[in-house]
Amino acid sequence: MQLFRSHVLVCGGTGCTSSNSEAIMSELNQNLVKNQLDSEVKVVQTGCFGLCEEGPIMVIYPEGTMYCRVDVKDVPEIVEEHLLKGRLVTRLLEASSQVQEDNQDIEQSSFFKKQLRVALRNCGRINPEEIDEYIAFDGYKALAKALSEMTPVEVIQTIKDSGLRGRGGGGFPTGTKWDFAAQQVNDEKYVCCNADEGDPGAFMDRSVLEGDPHSVIEAMTIAGYAIGATHGFVYVRAEYPIAVHRLQIAIDQAREYGLLGENILDTGFKFDLEIRLGAGAFVCGEETALMTSIEGKRGEPRVRPPFPAVKGLWQKPTILNNVETFANIPEILLKGSEWFASMGTEKSKGTKVFAVGGKINNTGLVEIPMGTTLREVIYEIGGGIPNGKKFKAAQTGGPSGGCIPASHIDTPIDYESLIELGAMMGSGGLIVMDEDTCMVDIAKFFLEFTVDESCGKCTPCRLGTRRMKDILEKITLGKGVMSDIDELETLARDIKASSLCALGQTAPNPVLSTLRYFRDEYEAHIRDKKCPAGSCKALLAYEIIEEKCKNCGLCLKNCPVSAITGNKKEKIPFVIDPTLCIKCGVCFEKCPVDAIKK
Amino acid sequence: MKTIAELEAIRQKTLKEVGMRTDNDSIRVVVGMATCGIAAGARPVMQAFLTETQKRDIHNVTVTATGCIGVCSLEPIVDIIDKDGTKVTYVNMTPEKVAKVVLEHLANGKVCSEYTLKENQ
Numbered sequence: 001m002q003l004f005r006s007h008v009l010v011c012g013g014t015g016c017t018s019s020n021s022e023a024i025m026s027e028l029n030q031n032l033v034k035n036q037l038d039s040e041v042k043v044v045q046t047g048c049f050g051l052c053e054e055g056p057i058m059v060i061y062p063e064g065t066m067y068c069r070v071d072v073k074d075v076p077e078i079v080e081e082h083l084l085k086g087r088l089v090t091r092l093l094e095a096s097s098q099v100q101e102d103n104q105d106i107e108q109s110s111f112f113k114k115q116l117r118v119a120l121r122n123c124g125r126i127n128p129e130e131i132d133e134y135i136a137f138d139g140y141k142a143l144a145k146a147l148s149e150m151t152p153v154e155v156i157q158t159i160k161d162s163g164l165r166g167r168g169g170g171g172f173p174t175g176t177k178w179d180f181a182a183q184q185v186n187d188e189k190y191v192c193c194n195a196d197e198g199d200p201g202a203f204m205d206r207s208v209l210e211g212d213p214h215s216v217i218e219a220m221t222i223a224g225y226a227i228g229a230t231h232g233f234v235y236v237r238a239e240y241p242i243a244v245h246r247l248q249i250a251i252d253q254a255r256e257y258g259l260l261g262e263n264i265l266d267t268g269f270k271f272d273l274e275i276r277l278g279a280g281a282f283v284c285g286e287e288t289a290l291m292t293s294i295e296g297k298r299g300e301p302r303v304r305p306p307f308p309a310v311k312g313l314w315q316k317p318t319i320l321n322n323v324e325t326f327a328n329i330p331e332i333l334l335k336g337s338e339w340f341a342s343m344g345t346e347k348s349k350g351t352k353v354f355a356v357g358g359k360i361n362n363t364g365l366v367e368i369p370m371g372t373t374l375r376e377v378i379y380e381i382g383g384g385i386p387n388g389k390k391f392k393a394a395q396t397g398g399p400s401g402g403c404i405p406a407s408h409i410d411t412p413i414d415y416e417s418l419i420e421l422g423a424m425m426g427s428g429g430l431i432v433m434d435e436d437t438c439m440v441d442i443a444k445f446f447l448e449f450t451v452d453e454s455c456g457k458c459t460p461c462r463l464g465t466r467r468m469k470d471i472l473e474k475i476t477l478g479k480g481v482m483s484d485i486d487e488l489e490t491l492a493r494d495i496k497a498s499s500l501c502a503l504g505q506t507a508p509n510p511v512l513s514t515l516r517y518f519r520d521e522y523e524a525h526i527r528d529k530k531c532p533a534g535s536c537k538a539l540l541a542y543e544i545i546e547e548k549c550k551n552c553g554l555c556l557k558n559c560p561v562s563a564i565t566g567n568k569k570e571k572i573p574f575v576i577d578p579t580l581c582i583k584c585g586v587c588f589e590k591c592p593v594d595a596i597k598k
Numbered sequence: 599m600k601t602i603a604e605l606e607a608i609r610q611k612t613l614k615e616v617g618m619r620t621d622n623d624s625i626r627v628v629v630g631m632a633t634c635g636i637a638a639g640a641r642p643v644m645q646a647f648l649t650e651t652q653k654r655d656i657h658n659v660t661v662t663a664t665g666c667i668g669v670c671s672l673e674p675i676v677d678i679i680d681k682d683g684t685k686v687t688y689v690n691m692t693p694e695k696v697a698k699v700v701l702e703h704l705a706n707g708k709v710c711s712e713y714t715l716k717e718n719q
Contacts, residue, residue: 003615003652005644005661036641040648062618062626062660085631086663125619135605136612137620144602258599266601 004042006083009059011124013048013210014203014242015364016055020072021045024056027072031079041083047211049124051111052364054094059124066109067092111362114381116343118351119167119204119327120367123211128246131253134214140259142330146222147267150333155226156182159329161337163349168194168285168322169397169426170502171348171415177319180309181227184317189229191220192313192320194290195236195243198282199398200449202429204353205323207365209236209243212327213250217273219329221260224271227319231272235290238277247275282399282453286501287320289455300457301501322427324353344370348414352428356382359389359434371412374404378432389434392533393517397426399446399453400506402513403439422513424506438535439518440525444472446510454503461504464495468511477538480526485515534598537583541598544574544587548595555587555596614657623681624658625704630675632666638673639692646693647676650700659704672718678703687715 010025032038049057054068081087126133146155160175197205220232254260262270276294283289284299291313293299312318332340341349348370357363361383393403402423411417415425447469456462468491471484492508499505524530531539556564563581566574588596629644647661667675672689679685702708
């Protein structure tokens with residue numbers, strides 16, 4: 001086996017791939033050959049490092065140097081300077097490590113310091129297409145331990161003791177779920193993985209599948225052993241081509257090594273897996289709809305009970321867990337339930353992965369111990385709000401969740417505290433909003449999403465969400481009346497109470513939560529016909545303040561619809577004609593003396 | 599089909615290769631690879647470290663490049679930094695000398711004093 005003195009890891013997650021990391025890899029390989037370094041330095045494609053904002057990311061070991069926003073043009077310099085001559089390419093270093101050049105440990109940068117990577121332990125460390133690299137970092141060791149040293153009851157007890165709860169949003173105790181299925185007597189049982197990640201802005205599960213697909217395969221096999229199933233399905237969105245591709249490679253490699261199939265690890269246990277592609281309907285993330293879709297039928301939910309653990313796929317006992325939940329399982333078996341339970345808060349153990357996006361400097365993927373505060377996530381790991389704006393609220397749980405306002409920024413993040421605030425953990429989407437975000441508009445955005453994604457099977461969800469959306473639209477257009485708020489609340493209550501599945505039951509949450517914390521914004525839209533955040537176009541009016549105006553004419557020059565008149569030489573004051581103005585905001589941005597108000 | 603023992607063998611073997619990606623407390627071999635070093639023959643010296651350590655199955659060693667140390671007349675210069683941080687600087691290195699340093703210093707923990715900076719100033 002050839003040993004290399006240095007490994008160059010290039011992110012091959014979806015984010016960095018879309019900013020050309022594949023071209024960077026091929027340029028790297030060419031330059032290594034050119035400098036005769038190809039026998040000393042190895043290029044490795046990995047999964048997501050998490051700092052997507054600064055992608056494409058490259059990490060060079062053994063030093064552990066992280067280069068950010070690498071361009072194909074930078075590659076020859078990195079090869080000649082860093083790899084050949086051992087000199088740092090300082091300008092490409094991650095911002096916080098640029099300050100201390102002597103300390104290149106990426107673990108110590110502000111983005112990584114507060115993180116604790118359990119589910120993401122191998123993302124950005126191994127090549128997901130090489131099963132040997134997964135095995136090197138204790139991969140399939142937990143499966144070997146379960147099959148050779150533990151009974152199924154002991155496996156389930158360990159998971160129960162660890163306190164692991166479902167990471168897909170519901171937060172149901174995983175061990176209890178497995179126990180229900182294990183107690184069923186049946187000739188066939190199934191293990192399903194829910195990789196139908198649908199929340200806008202969420203990409204935790206995609207990153208795990210792209211960066212560490214074997215951890216999910218290993219965990220599902222362990223689950224099969226625990227409940228007595230021999231067959232599993234991974235239900236993954238077709239919109240995740242890289243994840244699907246790598247998962248298939250991983251399944252093939254696991255079969256080749258006999259880690260899937262008959263007589264696994266010579267213990268007599270058999271288990272196999274297959275991938276089912278979802279066509280992207282949000283409702284198929286709901287467990288009963290997901291199973292209906294796997295069966296080849298139209299993905300619609302059904303009434304529970306019976307729960308899947310009793311009657312699931314093809315009426316057989318089935319467990320369904322989310323990708324991130326599974327990714328935690330091997331580590332729990334290896335390190336023990338006490339280790340896992342030592343992280344987090346009283347009722348929420350372990351860590352949680354969040355996809356942080358919106359108005360934040362470090363957009364990306366972070367994994368934090370439960371109980372970390374929102375302030376730490378936003379200001380320390382996330383690097384704060386761009387352009388010095390003020391933090392207003394964060395939306396968790398996507399269209400099913402709610403917002404956490406700035407006044408609760410010091411709340412420790414766990415299942416209970418988020419529910420108490422009217423938000424929810426959800427699958428881990430965390431959208432940060434600043435002072436320019438209109439909360440009515442945000443609620444409208446999520447309602448538009450649920451209206452689109454409602455499967456239509458039950459009336460409260462199909463018609464109720466549309467009515468709510470119509471009212472919100474009316475309010476943002478300045479045509480709302482005060483009784484609209486009451487009607488929103490009545491509708492929300494009824495939809496929550498009478499919808500068939502979680503999609504409808506949670507769809508009103510963004511409205512209820514914004515009403516709870518930002519009722520004054522709703523009232524301002526209705527009563528004063530004003531949007532306090534200055535975001536709802538219909539309620540905006542741009543005006544030039546004559547005393548401040550320096551008659552430079554920049555606004556007139558830039559107005560795309562010639563709605564501004566005035567003349568510099570003849571000293572005719574500049575004014576905006578509101579009948580022509582399309583409220584694009586260009587004049588507001590261009591004015592050098594802030595003479596335009598909205 | 600792999601057995602549990604075979605799985606462990608794969609783990610051990612691959613870990614030698616990918617172990618550098620985790621926190622490690624290995625001995626660092628740092629080769630001066632600035633223009634002066636390369637001109638004096640630092641490339642074959644570095645390659646010799648790689649092949650010699652591999653030949654002797656020594657795996658707690660990482661080999662890296664660094665810039666100019668300042669005593670260009672004594673290049674190729676190699677620093678060997680132990681786990682406890684003690685540093686030994688070897689000068690005027692050649693692939694032949696590397697073979698001896700790998701055997702004595704890296705494998706047996708004995709400094710080859712005849713090649714050190716101390717003895718050659």
